[in-house]
Amino acid sequence: MANAQFNTKLINILKNILLRLHHGESPETVKEDFNQHFENVSAVEILLIVQELMSGDYGITSEDVTQLFSVYAQLYGHSINDWDIPETHHPGHPVRIFINENREFESVLNRVNNLLESIEKNRQYLQDEGMIENLKEEMTLLGQLYNHYNRKEKLFFPILERYGHYTFARIMWGEDDRIRNLYKGTKSMMEKMSDLEFKYIKKSYDLFERKFKDMIFQEESFLLPIALSIFSEDDWLAIANESDAFGYCFVEPKEEWMPKRxxxxxxxxxxxxxxxxxxxxxxxxxxxxxxxxxxxxxxxxxxLPLEITFVDKNGIFKYFNDKVKSSEMMFVRTPISVGRIVANCHPPKSLKKVMHLIHNLKSKRRSSESMWFKKKDQYVHVTYKGVFDEDGEYLGILEYVQDIQPFLDLPREVKKELSELDESI
Structure with missing residues (x-):
């Protein structure tokens, strides 16, 4: 049965089964219905449907999904997301790195949770500077989720899109954005613990922790199994080669993975x-x-002292200059993203602004658009410009990025001569 994830009837049947489990029905009672409708549906298609249902407003939880997975295993004798592939055990394989990072995240979450529970039981700990500082340090460690999510969104998602799985990537990216916002809010509250009621801090953290753990579940129950089912060895090699540009969490892999070819x-x-x-x-x-x-x-x-990106008239990210290695770029770009629809290169929350900018430049309502901001010791200036041929036909959009801090640091005295040659060289 093809394209089950687009079959409204099957989607509703699976939603009904999951809701029955959610409301307390035994897994045994849904076996027959599940087998009748999904015996000939691939595991990947089932996972795609379930992931979308989890992200809807149906109240379906990871516990409900775990029960469904148990039903699948009982019926067919193997796990729906069984992906025990020898290559993935290598410490440098992108999948192994992802899983190891998740285990580290869980350890930090547990430590933060234990500290908060101790404070909840004895509020005198709020005056313990050592404990509060420890709590803040652990929360800072969790900030490495930015590297984890960036690698997923900029390396896994473009490849998923090449195989036609756009919805899956957009849904998960939206969830990532919510988790990042929850993290920022919770961390900010912990920085002001002396000024806030503890119960509000604990409530904020509990929500963040639950969403973060749900994402770990989704990554390992949906993203990785689906990717392992459809990605080629070349895809995994590209991810491995380009991961360094976005950074790792906790520790970098000690060994480089290189498939036997x-x-x-x-x-x-x-x-x-x-x-x-x-x-x-x-x-x-x-x-x-x-x-x-x-x-x-x-x-x-x-x-050129610029980072250049070109998006063609069809909205395809087509080119970037290779000025420095990706990890040193002001705007990180890697070869995996070439060929991607530009709208999918940005998080869902900024899609409206991106499309509005493209429309304004394409229609010549604006000839260019600029923005600038500080990034560590750089003052980043970004310009977007519509590109047209000699007949006025739209060709695409050019983006150029430069660090203008060196210009701001120039002395007031003018320099009209070349530097003198150092004859000692």
């Missing part, structure tokens, strides 16, 4: 393609007021 690309056809590519790279082509080879044009773009 058969040699490929050998023979006459491969050599011919290499020769053709080299010939094209060195061919002079008209650019602006002169001629450049592709190699020269590429190096010029890569040596």
């Amino acid at each position: 058969e040699s490929f690309g050998e023979g006459k056809s491969a050599n011919k393609e290499i020769d053709q590519a080299a010939e094209l790279e060195n061919k002079h082509l008209p650019f602006g007021g002169g001629y450049l080879t592709i190699q020269e044009a590429n190096q010029i773009l890569n040596n």
